[in-house]
Amino acid sequence: MAVQNKKLNLKDKYQYLTRDMSWEPTYQKKEDIFPHEDFEGIKITDWSQWEDPFRLTMDSYWKYQAEKEKKLYAIFDAFAQNNGHQNISDARYVNALKLFIGGISPLEHGAYQGYAKAGRQFSGAGARVACQMQSIDELRHSQTQQHAMSHYNKHFNGLHDAAHMHDRVWFLSVPKSFFDDARTAGPFEFLTAISFSFEYVLTNLVFVPFMSGAAYNGDMATVTFGFSAQSDEARHMTLGLEVIKFILEQHEDNVPIVQRWIDKWFWRGFRLLSLVSLMMDYMLPNKVMSWAEAWEVYYEQNGGALFKDLERYGIRPPKYQEVANDAKHHLSHQLWTTFYQYSYATNFHTWVPEKEEMDWMSEKYPDTFDKYYRPRYEFLAKEAAAGRRFYNNTLPQLCQVCQVPNLFTEMGAPTKLSHRQLVHEGERYHFCSEGCCDIFKHEPEKYVQAWLPVHQIYQGNCEGEDIETVVQKYYHINIGEDNFEYLGSPDHKRWMAIKGEKPADENQDAA
Amino acid sequence: MSVNALYDYKFEPKDKVENFNGMQLLYVYWTDHLMFCAPLALSVQPDMTFRALIEEILKPATAAHPDSSKADFLNAEWLLNDEPFTPDADASLIDNGIDHKSMLTVTTPDLKGMAGVGY
Numbered sequence: 001m002a003v004q005n006k007k008l009n010l011k012d013k014y015q016y017l018t019r020d021m022s023w024e025p026t027y028q029k030k031e032d033i034f035p036h037e038d039f040e041g042i043k044i045t046d047w048s049q050w051e052d053p054f055r056l057t058m059d060s061y062w063k064y065q066a067e068k069e070k071k072l073y074a075i076f077d078a079f080a081q082n083n084g085h086q087n088i089s090d091a092r093y094v095n096a097l098k099l100f101i102g103g104i105s106p107l108e109h110g111a112y113q114g115y116a117k118a119g120r121q122f123s124g125a126g127a128r129v130a131c132q133m134q135s136i137d138e139l140r141h142s143q144t145q146q147h148a149m150s151h152y153n154k155h156f157n158g159l160h161d162a163a164h165m166h167d168r169v170w171f172l173s174v175p176k177s178f179f180d181d182a183r184t185a186g187p188f189e190f191l192t193a194i195s196f197s198f199e200y201v202l203t204n205l206v207f208v209p210f211m212s213g214a215a216y217n218g219d220m221a222t223v224t225f226g227f228s229a230q231s232d233e234a235r236h237m238t239l240g241l242e243v244i245k246f247i248l249e250q251h252e253d254n255v256p257i258v259q260r261w262i263d264k265w266f267w268r269g270f271r272l273l274s275l276v277s278l279m280m281d282y283m284l285p286n287k288v289m290s291w292a293e294a295w296e297v298y299y300e301q302n303g304g305a306l307f308k309d310l311e312r313y314g315i316r317p318p319k320y321q322e323v324a325n326d327a328k329h330h331l332s333h334q335l336w337t338t339f340y341q342y343s344y345a346t347n348f349h350t351w352v353p354e355k356e357e358m359d360w361m362s363e364k365y366p367d368t369f370d371k372y373y374r375p376r377y378e379f380l381a382k383e384a385a386a387g388r389r390f391y392n393n394t395l396p397q398l399c400q401v402c403q404v405p406n407l408f409t410e411m412g413a414p415t416k417l418s419h420r421q422l423v424h425e426g427e428r429y430h431f432c433s434e435g436c437c438d439i440f441k442h443e444p445e446k447y448v449q450a451w452l453p454v455h456q457i458y459q460g461n462c463e464g465e466d467i468e469t470v471v472q473k474y475y476h477i478n479i480g481e482d483n484f485e486y487l488g489s490p491d492h493k494r495w496m497a498i499k500g501e502k503p504a505d506e507n508q509d510a511a
Numbered sequence: 512m513s514v515n516a517l518y519d520y521k522f523e524p525k526d527k528v529e530n531f532n533g534m535q536l537l538y539v540y541w542t543d544h545l546m547f548c549a550p551l552a553l554s555v556q557p558d559m560t561f562r563a564l565i566e567e568i569l570k571p572a573t574a575a576h577p578d579s580s581k582a583d584f585l586n587a588e589w590l591l592n593d594e595p596f597t598p599d600a601d602a603s604l605i606d607n608g609i610d611h612k613s614m615l616t617v618t619t620p621d622l623k624g625m626a627g628v629g630y
Contacts, residue, residue, distance in 0.1 A: 039517050186515070338548040375626030376546070383575075394572040396549035397538045397614075405549035415543060415629030419550065421592065421614060427524045428592070428612035430538065430550075443514040448524040455526045458536065458554040465554075 010055065017057040022125035036121040040186035042258075043251035047124030050246055053238040056133060065140065072144060072228045079221045080151045089217040089285040091156065091495030092486055096213065096283035097222065098158040098348040101149050103175045103275055104206065106166040108142035110179035111135075111194060118187040130239055134195075137232040148225040156491050158347040158482035165347055168462070169475045170453035171275075171339070173403045177450065178272045182265075184446070189261050191243045197265035199233070200240030201306065204298040205273055207233060209280050209288055216286040241306075248313040255314045260442065266318030267435040271402040274331050278339065281332035281361065282353060290364035295328040320435040326411045329365055333373040338407050340380065341392035345467060347477045349486035352381045372414055389485055395454045395467075399432035400447050401439050406432045424448065528611040535611040537604070539569060542618045543629035546576050550614060561585075561607055562600040578622040590616040 008016065025033055037044075078084075088094070112135050119131025146162075153159040166172045182193040211226030247254050277291035289297075307317040336350070343350040353361070358377060361369045383390050396405035397419075410418045420437040421430045424444045431437040440447045456462055462474040471477045481490050496502065514520050528535055535557050540550035551572055555564065565584045573579040589596045592613055599607055609615070624630045 036517065040515055334548070341546075341548060372628045372630075375628065376630050379546075379625055379630070388575070390546070390575055392547055392575075394547070394551040394553065397540075397552045398549075407548040409545075415545065415624075417540065417545075417549070419540065419614075425524075427527065428610075428614075430612070430614065442512040445514045445516075445520050445522060449522045450525060452526065454552050455536065458534070458552075459526075459530050460532060 014052075014055040014057055017059075018052070018129045019125050022128075030123055034121055034123045036187050037123055040188050040257065042186075042188040042247060042254050044124065044247075045250050047122075047126065049249065050124050050126035050130075051242060052126055052130060053242055054235050056235075058132075061133060061136070068228050068231075069140070069144070072224055073147070075224045076147055076151070076221055079224075084218075084220055085152055085155050086498050087218045091491050092283065092285050092349070092351065093217045093219065094152055094156045094491065095158075095348040095350075095486070096210075096279045097149050097152055097219075098156075099275060099279060099283070100210070101146065101159055102162040102165045102169070102172050102347060105142050105145040105149075106163060106172075107175050107179050108138050108145065110183060112138035112142060114138075114179070114183045114190055114194060117183065118190045121187040134236055134239065137236070141229055141232070144225050144228065148221040151221060155494070157478065157489075158349075158491075161476045164476050168453075169347065169477070170342075170345060170398075171404075173451065173453050174275065175272055177403050178268055181268065181446070188247060191240075192247070192258060192261040193265040193268075195236065195240035196244045197262060198240075198269050199236040200244075201266065201303055202269045202273060202299070203233065203237065204302070205294055206276055208298065209294045210276065212288045213280065213284040213286075216288050217284055244310070245313070248310075248315065252314075259315055262315065263319040264439050264442070266324075267320055267439065268402060270324045270327075271399075271404055271432070271436070274335050274404065277332035278335040281364075282336045282357075287357075287360055290361075291332045292328040292364060295325070300325060319438070320433075323411045323433070323435065327408065329368040330372070330409065330414050333361075333365075333369065333376075334407055334409065337373075337376055337380075338396075338405060341390060342396070343485065344391050344479075344483050345471050345475070345477070347475075347482045349484065349489050349491060351486040352377050352384065368414065384485070384487075395457065397430055398452045398454050399436050400429045400450055400452070401436035402432060403450065403452060404432055406430060408432050526612065531611075535604075537564075537609060538612070538614040539572075540614065540616045541573060542616060543622070543624040544573070544576055544578065545624065545630050547573065555604060557605040557611075558603045560601055560603055561598045561609075564604065565600075576624075578619065578624065582619045582622055584617060584619070588618040588620060 031038065085094075115131045115135035115138060119128045119135060122128050122131070149159060166176055182190050185193065207226060207229070211223055214222035214226065244258065247258055280288070280291050280294065303317070307315065339346060340350040340352075358369075358374060362374065365373075380390055396407070398404065399406055406417060406419050408418050410416045418433045419430065420434055421428060422437065422441070423429075424440075427448065429440060429448075431440065453462075457465065457467075457470055462470045464470055464473065468479065471483065472479050477483050486492055526536070531554065533556070534554045537553045537555045538550040539553065541547060553568060553572075555568065559567075562585070569584060570579065573582070585598070585600055589598055591607075591609060593616070596608075596615075
């Protein structure tokens with residue numbers, strides 16, 4: 001190409017470094033080079049319509065990110081050198097990090113792989129470049145999150161083997177299966193699932209409350225990660241919206257396909273985020289906002305405006321949105337009592353919330369907490385005080401699609417489980433809800449192969465049928481250190497020693 | 512509906528009965544007792560009697576609940592896979608029509624859990 005000016009302006013530079021890196025093939029067929037582009041039924045008539053919201057080239061990307069990360073790692077170092085973990089609100093907070101590093105950080109890594117794969121499959125250069133940038137972002141996030149939290153691993157239990165646990169532990173199969181489902185879909189479904197439904201519609205529910213939660217609880221390492229990732233997240237969200245508009249504008253036949261994906265991935269995302277609801281309401285000793293408030297702001301208001309905007313393309317709000325809206329009053333409480341009863345098999349601790357916390361919940365959940373959930377905790381506290389701390393010694397039935405135990409209740413009937421079942425080719429399948437059952441019905445071939453942790457234990461594929469062996473040997477959860485009740489745990493004792501208080505059990509030394 | 516794939520996409524179900532070494536899966540949901548957060552997932556012998564299921568498995572599994580010792584499970588209201596069902600206590604599970612991955616729902620009419628909210 002002939003370059004007119006010695007110094008390129010930004011627009012030219014962007015054009016040369018992105019679009020001009022692409023070419024029309026001459027001796028190979030386009031469909032052989034991009035074999036995944038057509039099978040989902042999405043029709044693209046003109047790739048040049050793809051607009052990059054951020055005109056970023058690789059050279060400026062590296063420069064900008066390197067500067068950001070230099071600052072980030074300087075703060076991590078300062079945090080470690082100053083024993084930052086001693087300044088958090090309470091050691092119970094660290095349990096949120098345990099859930100995050102096993103449940104969310106591996107998804108960042110999954111997203112890195114997913115965008116690398118999807119980007120390879122688009123014949124449009126703009127989409128390829130966007131996927132490449134996001135792929136690298138996600139890899140960086142996975143790494144920086146692990147570095148942000150690694151300091152805690154030196155001082156608290158349960159953070160020592162997150163990647164291994166992500167592949168095996170029963171509740172971590174919820175985020176794992178979510179991402180595996182997205183990554184095994186075609187490239188357009190992947191973008192609709194992750195860029196749009198997750199990054200654009202739902203991700204604020206993870207990042208904003210969680211990062212504010214870290215700030216409120218004195219975790220400067222995680223907060224700093226959050227600020228550092230913010231500019232990337234803003235790019236991802238903008239891309240999510242661009243993606244969906246681009247696909248919808250290309251051909252009207254794309255509308256029903258995209259609508260079904262939005263229905264599916266809204267529901268899967270909502271189920272995944274139920275893990276965040278319990279982080280927010282229960283694991284943050286200093287509360288930021290309730291899950292119900294976060295859902296109202298980040299889904300009902302923002303999502304409401306978004307789907308109003310998408311109406312002109314023939315897109316309606318996700319199916320079962322009303323169920324999700326109704327569930328905001330119950331979700332975190334139902335989840336927490338679930339983890340409470342199964343915390344012999346978790347890498348984090350659970351506890352009965354303290355009185356002030358319950359009063360906060362009564363205020364935040366005026367219609368549900370005192371009626372349905374406070375009595376649960378009063379009973380559980382009484383049992384624990386009598387030396388009978390409740391654990392459910394029988395494994396739960398899991399949903400074939402989202403893999404959460406079938407613990408959710410019917411909309412408007414919070415004492416009745418919203419269980420569904422069906423028979424497909426002679427086999428019975430069970431679901432947590434109509435939403436998950438619908439997803440199965442559309443693609444039964446995909447979900448009949450689900451690796452359900454409870455069933456795998458019973459098949460003898462997890463190094464033994466007794467739970468102790470599974471937990472210790474297969475999950476790598478150290479029994480008596482990582483799991484069980486928080487009160488009296490090694491973490492609790494260590495925290496009391498840090499704070500110069502006596503451990504709860506005076507017969508045992510603080511660790 | 513069927514999955515949209517690049518090739519003939521067909522896989523064996525992961526949880527066929529033959530993968531359970533002679534056992535079968537059974538789920539039990541005790542309504543209005545959400546102290547047990549989800550239906551219980553049990554690995555049971557297909558030829559065990561219904562009475563043995565109650566005495567040897569269900570009662571110990573639910574013992575932590577104050578209603579458990581009062582519950583007359585054998586004479587409670589049962590559903591098998593959402594259909595009304597009258598168990599034969601001395602017949603085997605399989606002869607009762609309880610096959611692999613079946614779900615039993617039991618309602619104990621006088622026992623509605625704690626605090627009047629099905630806990």
